[in-house]
Amino acid sequence: MTDTGATDVAFAYVDVFAAKPLTGAPLTLVPDADGIVEEQMRAVAREFNQSETTFVQRPVRPGTTYRLRSFTPSGAEVFGAGHNALGAWLWLAQSGRLDGDGGTFVQHIGDDVLPVHVERPDGGPAVVTMEQSAPVFGAVATDRAGLAGALGLSPDDLVADRDARVVSTGAGHLLVPVRDRAGVDRAAPDAGRLTAVLRQAGGEGCYLYTHDTVDPAATAYTRFFNPAMGIAEDPATGTAAGPLAALLVDGGDVAPRPAGEARVVVEQGHSMGRPSTIVVTVAGSRVRISGSGLVVAQGTMLVPEAA
Template sequence: MASAVPFFLVDVFADEPLTGNPLALVPDADDLPVERMQAIAREFNQSETTFLVRPTRDDATWRLRSFTPIGAEVFGAGHNAMGAWIWLADAGRLPAAESVFAQEIGDEVLPVRVTRRAGERSEVSMDQSAPVFGRTAEDRAALADALGLGLGDLADDAAQTVSTGADHLLVPVRGRDVVDRVDVDPGRLLRVLRDAGAEGCYVYSRDPIDAESVAYARFFNPTVGITEDPATGTAAGPLVAALVAAGSVAEGAAAVVEQGFALGRPSRLRVTVTGTQVRLSGSGLIVADGNLRL
């Protein structure tokens, strides 16, 4: 007899349905072996599918395990975690009003603040790891080729790998139109990312659509089988950390990064960097629910 496994679809960093970054979420997944989690992630074929399980650490409230369609487990606190806490709040699994919790992701336990107000969507703010600034992409011509761009499309500043939980190569280009023209060659980009010690690639410009935003970006991650992601918290965090370190964004300011417009999934990710604290904030909504019959 087939068993039913409940699931939900959450649009993260979204103001209305069918925008933002969709996340497939499977709650109460303790009885699912890893191989079954990976198969479910392939079935949904979202950039990430998150499974809520009991924590292994006494200081954590929930443990999150997230997998890409190729079965790679990812450990950053981005839309994969944001969507889980939005669901927990909307499903009544959390206390009312504002509360602080702890999420276990990989080897880390990171704080999460969930604010619930009557008549409004729940807002989630969660800390990422302290920023780590890594290697730069030395071969600019190879980088441009991998992105389907000309050498002159790259900005003067170097592309650098920065991590707040996941190593991503931040690539500044000369304009929003250049970001939209990116046409990735996955094989070439994989070589560039390996040389730079990075997992994914965040291409951005400093001329966003909204004047109050700080950047306009697209994210590509052939390392874990993501062709393009519409909203990537694990990349927006490093980007704002790098802009604060360069003096381009004020420390402590709520900086908005625009992403997903090229995919028809407009998303706005809010990041605040104060010292080594990188805090990602956002909201979203549950757009679907059902059962897997396994």
Template sequence: MDVPFAWVDVFTTTPLAGNPLALVPDADALDAATMAAIARELNQSETTFLVRPDDPGADHRLRSFTPGGVEVFGAGHNAMGAWVWLALSGRLDPARDTFVQQIGPDLLTVRVSRRAAQGAEVSMEQSAPRFLGEVTDRPALAAALGLDTGALAARPAEVASTGAEHLLVPVRDGAGLDAAQPDTAHLRALLADVGAEGCYVYTLAVDPASGLDAAARFFNPTVGIAEDPATGTAAGPLAAVLVRDGIVRDPAAVVVEQGRRLGRPSRIRLAVDGPRVTIAGTGVVAAEGVLHL
């Protein structure tokens, strides 16, 4: 069969920036093994497949796989890119701006606005935040990230989730953030020990004039991602933690920068209102193709 796919750059308004997503629409004929093989072939941090929902309350169901063939959940760039493509390809009812997506067992609200000059803008709810405990072994954290212990900030590292469990590790400044060079085996073992999927290293030492609340990098050797340029499933729990601790200036407008070290700077916009975490961003379709299977 011939299987069309698209390349969507997420958290950007221009191609070749932000976080690239491979998207396969109309994927009902593909089984999970084939989806995993396609994700390995396309070799992006995630490849998302659009399939018919099995819950009558959903408009679309999304399944996402990493290059390692692992299916992952949570609403991040994997989901945002899918809705950007749906909007720009004319697949959405123009009389509506609110939809429901099914990701795993979760039904999550999505709002889409279409802006012809700048692609599409999507905002979507994530799962309610869960704070799963602090990680206090600072020497182990530093060693896993290739850092000196002194590069870590005084704030504790912790595992949190808004749909996917990630370890959030604060460092003192941008120099420490740039210096992080994880030991893959060590970090994978540490993440398994603390019950986390990926590691979000972040700093609060950002220029107040930049409009940022934090800058971050994401590493996920658990599912075969060396480094990801924009990770909504990690930015969500970070925003929830910063609001919980009273650190952010405006809980309705939390901004995290990611991807600068990879040459793909991305700004992830979030809002936190009690148990409700919303992530927003733009995206553009950068390429299209066909797989011949």
């Protein structure tokens, strides 16, 4: 406690789904957050102004390893397990908070209790694989012209014979098929119009995708917008990549391998200068995302006492 009535709180920056610093999705992480109440969490997330800030707490449910809570700058809590959760586990692994070089752990996020596997291939950087919730296929956006206009595109930019549909593996996002990479990069959403489209469809965010990829070995090239949650654009979105993979497998775009598991590689962040790669595997209703990353900064900040 300082004479300003505030407490020093440790934080870290983690670049998630990144192979080198200053790429991928930046995450602010606050470990040892048991003494921080929700009001303070929202204020801290607003201060850092990242797409999400995650707080790591001791478990409150039997059989779980850690509880995670994540907030956007607008103060909305995020319940899906994407880069917000994966970055927390990368930090826990790199900070020696997990027993040994890895293993299987259990995270509590929102109402979900989900397994997490951490490993260090050949002693290198930690790779985290997280289970998401079973896919739920939701509503279709029926007004194609309205959707295209909200994205700053024309209806011809959208794939003619493929619906834009809400799919959830923990968070429901509207998945919008676009003809080519140029169209995805050209999108310039109108925040108000897109928010109205998303509310009507029952989606939280909007994930544009095309099979016109940078890397021929990748499956989809994407961009993510979530104006209602205060996220203009996100460079890597695990909570959207999981639903996209489930949709592509369900629709026959990606075939399972002989072992019965389909592998989907998602590119994101190129238009922001923060390229990222998200690997998703789908086997029936089981959806898992994998990725690595780096802790790029650590420090402390002053957090005022709760009112």
